[in-house]
Amino acid sequence: MFTSIKKKLRKIVFLESKPESGEVFLSQRRVFTVPSKPGLVFVVLLLMMFLAATNYSLNLGFGLTYVLGGIAVINVFYAFRNLAYLHLLPGSARSVFAGEETEFTVYLINRRAHARYAISVGFADKGHPEKFVDIAADSRIAVQLSYPTISRGLQAIPRIRLQTYFPLGLLRAWSTWLADAHALVYPQPEVNAPPLPMSGQGKKAEVPGHAGDEDFAGVRAYQPGDAMKHLAWKQIAKVDTALGGQLVTKQFSGGSGSDVMLDFSALPGNMDIELKLSRMTSWVLEADQRELTYGFRLGQTKYPAASGPEHRDACLRALALYDM
Amino acid sequence: MMKTPLFRTILSRDKADTLLLIFACAFVLLPHADHVMWWVNASCALLLTWRGWLTLSGRRLPHAMLLLPVAILMMACVFLTHRTFFGREAGVTMLVLLLTCKLLEMHAKRDLFVVIFLGFFILLTSFFYQQTILAAVLTLTGLCLLLTAQLSFHYTGVVPPLRQRLKFGATILGLAIPLTIIAFVLFPRIQGPLWGLPGDAHSARSGLSSSMSPGNISDLAQSEEIAFRVKFTQEIPAKPLLYWRGIVMDKFDGRSWSHEDRRSLYRNAEERDWISYTGQPVDQEITLEASGQNWLFALDMPASKPEIEGSSASSIIINQQMETRREQSTQERIKYQIASYPGYSLEANSSREMQAHSLHLPAGYNPRTTAFAASLRQQYQDDLQLVRAVLDYFRREAYSYTLDPPLLGTNSADEFLFDTKAGFCEHYASAFVLLMRAANIPARVVAGYQGGELNSIDGFLEIRQSNAHAWAEVWLEGKGWIRVDPTAAVAPERVERSLNYAVPRQGLAGLMNLSPDGISFFNQMRMQWSAVNNSWNQWVLNYNQSKQISLLNSLGFKKIDWAQITLLFFILTSLVLGLMALPLIRNRPRLSALDKVYFSFCRKMEKKTAARALHEGPSAYLERLRTSLPAADFENAERFLKLYASARYGKNPGPDNILIRRLKTLLAACR
Numbered sequence: 001m002f003t004s005i006k007k008k009l010r011k012i013v014f015l016e017s018k019p020e021s022g023e024v025f026l027s028q029r030r031v032f033t034v035p036s037k038p039g040l041v042f043v044v045l046l047l048m049m050f051l052a053a054t055n056y057s058l059n060l061g062f063g064l065t066y067v068l069g070g071i072a073v074i075n076v077f078y079a080f081r082n083l084a085y086l087h088l089l090p091g092s093a094r095s096v097f098a099g100e101e102t103e104f105t106v107y108l109i110n111r112r113a114h115a116r117y118a119i120s121v122g123f124a125d126k127g128h129p130e131k132f133v134d135i136a137a138d139s140r141i142a143v144q145l146s147y148p149t150i151s152r153g154l155q156a157i158p159r160i161r162l163q164t165y166f167p168l169g170l171l172r173a174w175s176t177w178l179a180d181a182h183a184l185v186y187p188q189p190e191v192n193a194p195p196l197p198m199s200g201q202g203k204k205a206e207v208p209g210h211a212g213d214e215d216f217a218g219v220r221a222y223q224p225g226d227a228m229k230h231l232a233w234k235q236i237a238k239v240d241t242a243l244g245g246q247l248v249t250k251q252f253s254g255g256s257g258s259d260v261m262l263d264f265s266a267l268p269g270n271m272d273i274e275l276k277l278s279r280m281t282s283w284v285l286e287a288d289q290r291e292l293t294y295g296f297r298l299g300q301t302k303y304p305a306a307s308g309p310e311h312r313d314a315c316l317r318a319l320a321l322y323d324m
Numbered sequence: 325m326m327k328t329p330l331f332r333t334i335l336s337r338d339k340a341d342t343l344l345l346i347f348a349c350a351f352v353l354l355p356h357a358d359h360v361m362w363w364v365n366a367s368c369a370l371l372l373t374w375r376g377w378l379t380l381s382g383r384r385l386p387h388a389m390l391l392l393p394v395a396i397l398m399m400a401c402v403f404l405t406h407r408t409f410f411g412r413e414a415g416v417t418m419l420v421l422l423l424t425c426k427l428l429e430m431h432a433k434r435d436l437f438v439v440i441f442l443g444f445f446i447l448l449t450s451f452f453y454q455q456t457i458l459a460a461v462l463t464l465t466g467l468c469l470l471l472t473a474q475l476s477f478h479y480t481g482v483v484p485p486l487r488q489r490l491k492f493g494a495t496i497l498g499l500a501i502p503l504t505i506i507a508f509v510l511f512p513r514i515q516g517p518l519w520g521l522p523g524d525a526h527s528a529r530s531g532l533s534s535s536m537s538p539g540n541i542s543d544l545a546q547s548e549e550i551a552f553r554v555k556f557t558q559e560i561p562a563k564p565l566l567y568w569r570g571i572v573m574d575k576f577d578g579r580s581w582s583h584e585d586r587r588s589l590y591r592n593a594e595e596r597d598w599i600s601y602t603g604q605p606v607d608q609e610i611t612l613e614a615s616g617q618n619w620l621f622a623l624d625m626p627a628s629k630p631e632i633e634g635s636s637a638s639s640i641i642i643n644q645q646m647e648t649r650r651e652q653s654t655q656e657r658i659k660y661q662i663a664s665y666p667g668y669s670l671e672a673n674s675s676r677e678m679q680a681h682s683l684h685l686p687a688g689y690n691p692r693t694t695a696f697a698a699s700l701r702q703q704y705q706d707d708l709q710l711v712r713a714v715l716d717y718f719r720r721e722a723y724s725y726t727l728d729p730p731l732l733g734t735n736s737a738d739e740f741l742f743d744t745k746a747g748f749c750e751h752y753a754s755a756f757v758l759l760m761r762a763a764n765i766p767a768r769v770v771a772g773y774q775g776g777e778l779n780s781i782d783g784f785l786e787i788r789q790s791n792a793h794a795w796a797e798v799w800l801e802g803k804g805w806i807r808v809d810p811t812a813a814v815a816p817e818r819v820e821r822s823l824n825y826a827v828p829r830q831g832l833a834g835l836m837n838l839s840p841d842g843i844s845f846f847n848q849m850r851m852q853w854s855a856v857n858n859s860w861n862q863w864v865l866n867y868n869q870s871k872q873i874s875l876l877n878s879l880g881f882k883k884i885d886w887a888q889i890t891l892l893f894f895i896l897t898s899l900v901l902g903l904m905a906l907p908l909i910r911n912r913p914r915l916s917a918l919d920k921v922y923f924s925f926c927r928k929m930e931k932k933t934a935a936r937a938l939h940e941g942p943s944a945y946l947e948r949l950r951t952s953l954p955a956a957d958f959e960n961a962e963r964f965l966k967l968y969a970s971a972r973y974g975k976n977p978g979p980d981n982i983l984i985r986r987l988k989t990l991l992a993a994c995r
């Protein structure tokens with residue numbers, strides 16, 4: 001209950017409301033300032049200086065205290081304008097497999113004649129790394145924020161917080177922004193998935209397990225989603241991945257010409273749906289890597305046999321959004 | 325290999341920031357070098373150099389186990405020197421050492437703030453020692469350096485060059501100045517002190533003291549410090565009349581003269597019936613510098629109790645010897661009004677018996693002087709004649725006036741009168757009074773100031789410590805106490821002009837051989853500077869609660885209380901803040917002249933037909949205009965847009981001003 005009140009309060013005070021689409025302008029009302037810890041100590045220091053000046057009747061001491069007070073006030077302006085009137089534009093979020101980190105691109109556009117320094121950009125919830133950026137006068141920069149994904153589907157990009165302590169560190173100016181942006185999260189590909197279900201026209205329907213007999217055609221760089229059993233372990237063992245060596249995957253030339261049909265309903269009925277989706281994902285990736293033509297059937301979604309990145313992405317998308 | 329230069333630049337940025345901070349701290353500490361112990365200066369210099377070297381060579385800061393013993397040792401030294409950690413001197417020394425040590429123990433951003441904030445406080449403590457214009461300028465410079473160091477640490481990416489950062493620091497400081505002035509004038513003041521000041525709150529100050537031994541005044545005479553400034557409402561009296569009465573010294577112990585508190589012999593002390601005045605009063609407004617003493621000064625002879633802002637009349641006394649004093653000592657600059665009469669008769673109706681204490685001589689001292697007095701007494705029966713004879717004697721004999729008199733032994737008057745014959749005003753006054761007493765004439769020494777220098781810039785008469793003077797008073801039957809200045813007999817110019825003439829000037833003034841009377845360029849400058857200093861004192865350093873209220877009264881705010889002052893303060897501050905915030909916040913990018921013409925073209929077209937979409941470039945817009953504009957208008961628009969596009973995106977657009985002129989004519993053609 002307490003948290004819900006807190007949430008409501010934040011909504012009223014900090015205008016944390018619905019996601020906003022398109023370019024967002026950080027207006028005066030959206031930028032908040034609050035003294036930082038050193039700022040609070042600074043206030044205590046000013047008080048001490050005022051008392052000392054009063055006690056010893058130091059008129060210049062009063063002067064110095066007021067100068068420092070004035071500096072604190074001017075610092076509010078500078079901290080405020082370092083953040084306010086910034087334009088934010090959501091970029092695209094990279095589609096990833098569940099469990100990976102998505103990268104969300106944000107454009108910060110400074111249409112003012114002054115440069116902005118040391119603005120930290122990051123997600124508002126705790127525990128996420130922040131990035132510090134400078135934006136030159138009348139220019140724009142792109143910031144990539146990574147965010148872990150857990151499950152498949154459309155994952156909303158969480159609230160982003162921009163804050164700055166510039167120039168004197170006595171004050172924190174911040175603003176938050178909930179972009180109407182989503183990252184498409186594909187199901188996690190199954191590790192060690194069974195071989196592709198081949199249903200060749202020229203050949204007999206292959207029994208799963210025979211795929212391994214196909215001719216070894218060479219190796220290529222590892223791509224996310226490659227089945228573990230196709231990794232060229234011998235080659236990998238020769239290079240040290242820590243030294244920048246890459247994982248390599250074996251490629252097979254066999255099976256070309258044979259048709260692959262990835263059908264969700266063909267999978268055993270008693271299997272967990274998520275596991276089935278994982279297996280389908282893994283198959284899509286494998287088929288795509290082997291540049292096979294493959295058909296795809298998932299509930300109402302039916303794609304005729306095709307190949308190429310567009311086809312692959314359409315299949316993955318369907319898998320990600322299945323039953324959501 | 326690729327990483328090394330990058331690494332190096334990051335490191336050097338860090339180094340540069342730290343070095344700036346060390347420099348700023350050294351600058352802040354510098355004004356304190358004057359008054360802390362020598363070993364504090366030495367250790368600070370050593371530690372700061374060490375810190376600088378550590379930074380430059382990129383070494384690690386010392387371990388706490390090494391730093392802690394050093395800090396404890398220094399604290400012990402502070403305690404051994406001052407016997408306390410509190411109080412002004414010990415406190416300042418502790419702060420200075422703390423800042424230096426903290427610089428060697430900086431690990432997190434928090435430590436940076438500790439160092440900077442300590443620096444701010446140390447800037448404040450430098451005002452314990454001086455609050456001159458120079459001190460203010462130095463403080464502002466130190467503040468600017470500290471601010472620059474502080475903001476340098478807050479860049480995370482690109483760091484602008486030092487000059488630009490200094491400019492930024494100065495800008496922040498400069499913008500804070502208007503707020504400072506408003507706060508200084510209007511922020512409610514509380515009259516200090518809030519708690520008991522430590523014993524050493526006011527360090528020794530130069531000024532006349534209530535005893536006089538040979539050498540006292542000649543020490544003072546070397547000082548060009550201002551003792552007080554006087555504003556006359558009428559014409560300034562002639563220089564020979566400018567005797568600023570201070571302390572009457574009645575008691576002689578064989579070597580030094582001292583002031584003695586005596587009960588008044590007169591019952592009606594308040595009415596002061598022992599004195600009567602003649603002639604016109606001279607009104608003075610005196611601004612007395614902090615002297616650490618209770619004495620107040622006024623022209624011979626003060627007639628009324630001075631009025632001091634913020635202290636009651638009963639705390640000020642004018643006693644029978646016509647000394648003016650306050651109950652508390654003058655620890656800050658005060659201002660008072662007082663009236664004096666050059667014509668007076670003091671204790672004319674009393675008797676020689678009543679003045680017996682002014683005849684006392686300690687036995688066994690100065691036998692030759694006593695014998696000389698006796699011979700004079702035989703020659704002159706009349707007191708006044710005897711006085712004149714002594715002055716004549718001083719004038720006739722080869723007495724000389726010098727600031728560097730030979731040292732005198734036990735019988736100082738004997739040696740001075742008959743052997744060395746060279747001395748300063750205190751020698752003459754002392755010897756003269758002794759002669760008088762030996763001749764059975766009541767006499768006493770009066771210490772004060774004589775003369776002064778008129779500042780032609782602001783019209784204040786400036787009385788410096790070098791104007792300190794001692795003269796004599798003798799009591800004559802039926803006439804009362806009469807001022808006699810034996811120094812004037814020896815060195816009349818000392819009185820007629822001013823003491824400055826006799827004193828070899830020190831420092832810059834001495835180098836340029838300034839004469840105080842000549843209207844030279846340097847003299848003019850000196851007076852100007854003195855006048856600026858005076859206004860600084862009057863308006864900045866003396867500004868207090870009562871001045872605040874009287875200033876507001878004179879501005880038309882009658883009967884204002886502190887709540888209204890606070891309100892006024894907030895209103896004015898908000899106004900000024902608003903004015904300053906506008907240009908800071910309304911800081912749109914400036915369009916180039918080329919784009920300005922383009923945008924006015926777009927506005928023109930918008931009124932006519934269709935607005936340019938935000939994403940549309942000039943050629944796309946042109947295509948859209950082709951369909952919507954009439955053919956004749958379109959031709960002009962096409963010419964304009966093509967020229968603009970080639971100017972904006974083309975390879976060799978040519979000189980800007982010609983292009984813009986052409987674009988403007990094309991724009992005018994588009995109707």
